[in-house]
Amino acid sequence: MHKKTLSYAFRRSLFNYYVAKRVKSTLDSSSPLSLSLPSFVGEMRGKHFLNTDDFSQDEVARILDLSFQLKRSFDDRVPTPYLPGRTLFMLFYNRSLRTRNSFEAGIYQLGGHAHFLSPSDVYTPALPEDSVPYQTEAISDVSRVLSRYGDAIAIRVYGDASRWIIGRGHKVIQEFARYASIPVLNMEDDLYHPFQALADMMAIKNVFPNPQGKRLVVSYAYSGGLKPLAVPQSSVLIGTQFGMDVVLAHPPGFELEEAVMEAAKKKADRYGGRIRVTNDMKTAFEGADIVYPKAWSCKKFFPPYSPSVDKAGASAYQDGFKDWICTPELMELTNKARYMHCGPADRGMEVVDEVIDGPQSLYFEEAENRLHVQKAVMCMVMG
Amino acid sequence: MHKKTLSYAFRRSLFNYYVAKRVKSTLDSSSPLSLSLPSFVGEMRGKHFLNTDDFSQDEVARILDLSFQLKRSFDDRVPTPYLPGRTLFMLFYNRSLRTRNSFEAGIYQLGGHAHFLSPSDVYTPALPEDSVPYQTEAISDVSRVLSRYGDAIAIRVYGDASRWIIGRGHKVIQEFARYASIPVLNMEDDLYHPFQALADMMAIKNVFPNPQGKRLVVSYAYSGGLKPLAVPQSSVLIGTQFGMDVVLAHPPGFELEEAVMEAAKKKADRYGGRIRVTNDMKTAFEGADIVYPKAWSCKKFFPPYSPSVDKAGASAYQDGFKDWICTPELMELTNKARYMHCGPADRGMEVVDEVIDGPQSLYFEEAENRLHVQKAVMCMVMG
């Protein structure tokens, strides 16, 4: 039957069917009330995200699957309005480029909104032992108040902001979590940088879909600055969590926290990986599949390992290790390893341009992945 | 007639009816052009909100009704996109946790957007008498420029930012209002904190739906910090506006502004309430239904009551009244009174933890209510 000869009634019923289908899809996709959300939204509703070690390999793998999915949507410019009306409070006690912009752009791409809160704009939230009358406000109060207005609190706090007392930054975040009735997200404290670890594992999985048994070298590299332990600690934790053959390389004195090493050993045992320590950068690089050379500070100059904060001592001590720098010669020793760094890299100290800007570098990919992993976790805990 | 046996024509007409209904509701709720807004949106279009005293009891009661309505929507996660495309400029000359976050989250929950403007990021808007070449810009210019870009200007200014000249902060806000062609909102100046007063009355009405005749004790409480008169002044104004039996308690020297006391007396007369003053905290608490113990500063150390600003004198004087603190013993004297404070409370000075964290405390509810009352006023004046 030719189209033209279709009866009016038949055409009308076809048309009605078409209208109904489009209406239904419109209602499903654009009406705020009947929005049909993917099942992962709210899958970990209300959970804090303070440390990757609080989650199982399966849970982290699930987050990474969603991160890849959200990356595809982002690349294809497919809207992902999964958190309409949701507010994220971002408290930055420290400077940030990647973290701030990836969180703020990320929540917006999910249909939500972020508040950028500098501690000098609010009454600085403080632990009881750090309170200063009329300058600070108890974290217990701040956390409970913000819980009434929005949907998650993200915090960055280390170094000067946590008075260089190792563990104090993490304690600040735990205090927020204790009083918040909404999820608390760790944007890097003095012990952990869990979203960086997720972004890094996403980059690793993009190269090695099954990272088990691959050799990940987390190495000290020199910088004149004083950096926290967060990145190397979260790196060894995520590596062992995925059964990798983790080598930690550093000069004497740059040991990680005991508790972290024990947790890494536990993960290694559970997931079929390894964790070893060496004091030689060159040996460590031999046969590596991934290298992650990055500065951190020597603990013994800071409380509780020292009676007082001795920044000058820490700087002088680390200045003895300027030869811990990632060069093409070192890269030659590896198994064509990929280079990783959380950023900002101190070019000329931690690494030379040829490596970080070279074809083996995952530097910008790691930075980009921050966006995707954070969107995945926000969807899961804030939905 | 069984469903299966319905004639095709009848089913089709039912279906058409259903489609039409859904289409209409979609168009009404999601199309930006045909959005049908609740009638309160724009009900006070273009009005400034500088002081609750500028409004009648009926008008304030109407705002509170809408606040409760918006709170229900918030609690039920019902979207309230009543101000799509609207921009709120927030100028904070002073620190803020509650105000900043409740305004920014609030306008976003209404579909709008807030700019957080620190005076150091813009050319600081200043009165002619406070202008500093190349650092400040005339408020008259700033106000007219912002009026071209967005939909309301909210301002917080007191203390150092208004040079501790009592009334200067309020004058800044009045100057903005004089030149703005969009509503100006007072986020706390040195005389009034009208949104706090609304939030407080909302908390009171939640306990006493008809607050008339209930005894509200607005009392001085010690703090080492120098605080403005805004909260106690707005408290006695809103209390008398709702016919409450207001008792103002403070040590000698902590008198409120004459004009405010006269306005409160007028309101009391008009709405069947009372306003009394006592210099004894204990007497004041006896039989109270609500207590609001809060620090403010002694006026006589500041212009125009003093030739110059004497912060040291004001601090020394108030240090004589450290016994003005809200304790469980004092609470025992009341009629099982609810405890109120605008936040941040100076714990251990104004109040002990046992009271502020106890079952009679409305502390976090007041903070939360800021969100709802501000959304109500923004809907009414910016719509």
Place this chain on the structure above:
Amino acid sequence: MHKKTLSYAFRRSLFNYYVAKRVKSTLDSSSPLSLSLPSFVGEMRGKHFLNTDDFSQDEVARILDLSFQLKRSFDDRVPTPYLPGRTLFMLFYNRSLRTRNSFEAGIYQLGGHAHFLSPSDVYTPALPEDSVPYQTEAISDVSRVLSRYGDAIAIRVYGDASRWIIGRGHKVIQEFARYASIPVLNMEDDLYHPFQALADMMAIKNVFPNPQGKRLVVSYAYSGGLKPLAVPQSSVLIGTQFGMDVVLAHPPGFELEEAVMEAAKKKADRYGGRIRVTNDMKTAFEGADIVYPKAWSCKKFFPPYSPSVDKAGASAYQDGFKDWICTPELMELTNKARYMHCGPADRGMEVVDEVIDGPQSLYFEEAENRLHVQKAVMCMVMG
């Protein structure tokens, strides 16, 4: 035929037609996937906007046409959601009222979102020659990272932020553009202020739809502050680009950059305009159709024209020209000229209130136009 007597079938088909039309328009206008965008969105996709001189008269005229169109939509409150999901990064090395608020409100009115980035909140992006370990981050890195998260980078940098080395601010912006894979927008550097020039030409065209041959006087006017060359340079460029009769008036020593004067002459030749220089403000004003009296600084006190930065020398020198002020007497000499200034104007130095607040002033219109021209360019390059 009376409405009531229409047959049921006919009414139903009318109704169906109506439903279909509304459904189609709903789908077109509100579904994020099937949004039909105006053709200008993305018309210059990916282009940087660093200097109006990089564009032809036709291209600039096209931008201005869209600006007028977007202004009408704004005035009529017609939504313009042309950049949904798009993120604009705004890096302000200097203070800003107009630029910051017009960009932030503008991208929001287009359905997008802006990040306000103070250089002290991020690791300050710096040229290699300006890098400070642990304080700055290479622009090449910052630009590549932000390119992974969002859709355009807007930058303001001049004066202290570019160390008063003339051209250094523009070099910062060029460095961003070199490494960015998303458009870079110049929010004013030490050489150009292209969006101000667009806003100014929009104001001129509103008075003179065809500005060709009209006399535009860009004149020095005294201020105690040290201001960049950006506004006068972009003014002579945009004036000559539209074939105006441009008169540049300034005291000896206030010459613009050679390259800019040559570019202006080229434009004048190409588009039938003129560019002349005089050292007499009064002569310049005679017969003017538009006057633009505005302070800038004498180049010879700054590198590369001086071995070091000599702010005191520059201030002392310009203090000799306090009589370069725009008064009603000067305005009397003109052809009923319109008064222009980019803001903030130093009242009492560059201009007296009577002129800037008088009926010939375009001051607030120029400020408002910033919103519209920036929205036009963002639509074209970010779409």
